[in-house]
Amino acid sequence: MSKCFLVDGLNLIFRCFYGIPLLNNQSFPTNAILGTVKILSKIIHLKDSAHVAVFFDKGRDPKRQLLLPEYKANRIEMPDPVKIQIPIVKEFAYALGCTVIERSGVEADDLIASFAKKYGSQFDEVLIFSTDKDFAQCIDNNIYQMIPENNRDSIGNRLDRNGIFEKFGVYPKQIVDYLTLIGDQADNIPGIRGVGPKTAGLWLREFGNIETILSQISLIKPVRFQSILNENTEIIHRNRQLITLDCNINDIYLEKNTPDEQAYDRLIESYQLISLRKKREELQWIQKDLFL
Numbered sequence: 001m002s003k004c005f006l007v008d009g010l011n012l013i014f015r016c017f018y019g020i021p022l023l024n025n026q027s028f029p030t031n032a033i034l035g036t037v038k039i040l041s042k043i044i045h046l047k048d049s050a051h052v053a054v055f056f057d058k059g060r061d062p063k064r065q066l067l068l069p070e071y072k073a074n075r076i077e078m079p080d081p082v083k084i085q086i087p088i089v090k091e092f093a094y095a096l097g098c099t100v101i102e103r104s105g106v107e108a109d110d111l112i113a114s115f116a117k118k119y120g121s122q123f124d125e126v127l128i129f130s131t132d133k134d135f136a137q138c139i140d141n142n143i144y145q146m147i148p149e150n151n152r153d154s155i156g157n158r159l160d161r162n163g164i165f166e167k168f169g170v171y172p173k174q175i176v177d178y179l180t181l182i183g184d185q186a187d188n189i190p191g192i193r194g195v196g197p198k199t200a201g202l203w204l205r206e207f208g209n210i211e212t213i214l215s216q217i218s219l220i221k222p223v224r225f226q227s228i229l230n231e232n233t234e235i236i237h238r239n240r241q242l243i244t245l246d247c248n249i250n251d252i253y254l255e256k257n258t259p260d261e262q263a264y265d266r267l268i269e270s271y272q273l274i275s276l277r278k279k280r281e282e283l284q285w286i287q288k289d290l291f292l
Helices: 009-019 031-045 062-067 086-096 108-122 133-138 161-168 172-182 197-207 210-215 224-231 233-243 261-270 276-282
Strands: 003-008 049-055 099-101 125-129 143-151 154-159
Touching: 003 009, 003 031, 003 108, 009 031, 009 086, 009 143, 031 049, 031 086, 031 154, 031 276, 049 086, 049 108, 062 233, 086 099, 086 261, 108 125, 108 133, 125 154, 133 143, 133 161, 133 172, 154 161, 161 172, 172 197, 172 210, 172 233, 197 210, 210 233, 224 233
Parallel strands: 003 049, 003 125, 049 099, 125 143
Antiparallel strands: 143 154
16 A cells, blocks of 8 residues: 655644754754654655655745735744744755655645645555645545644544544535635634634535525524625635635646655754654665656
């Protein structure tokens, strides 16, 4: 069974930065580097791990900015101790043999969704490694979301279609409509006034999707939401566009990248990450070659 891991790079880096005490090598922070490289090494070393790709944002999507100028405006500027570690993480990822993918003006979420759609059939399992709930909309027959865990014995909790339902009360195909109704605070997308997860889940389980909800507003309970939904149809349509991931980005490729032991060793020495030596010894220094 071949597995392809699609890693949300910034999501993982931030998780490691805030989860590991700040480490410094001559005043250069290395905690995010250390945590991210350890997790990438663990993923690569997994049985049947055939390909690992790491995705990064390179600017916000201009189409979403036009739809909602306040899109992601609530996010604070990336702290310098995080920012300066990102290029080093990319160097380590290349040295480990990972594919690193980023495109100017394209969000990592859209790249991951497009990659999963384009190459999903070439693997037995595609695992999206991220805590971002937007990826729940991508879950399909052999596509799963892997939620990272602080667990020595596991890299994360794998969510399939039923796992998404247990977590959100709706199925993957309903996630866009679910987030459209409740909003997405992380991306500064406001939901419909008064509609929370419980109400949105109840409506979607009963009516199936937003189109049916809007076509049968007179049946919506509680009654007070009938006028609220009527007044917010434009916001609903806008939110759907904002939340729906773009699965049709074509210029992404299943690129071959050869692991580089010497580059990895140089990085360890440069940033004095001695604890990564053990990880180096554990690695087989080859990702199963999909191209042979």
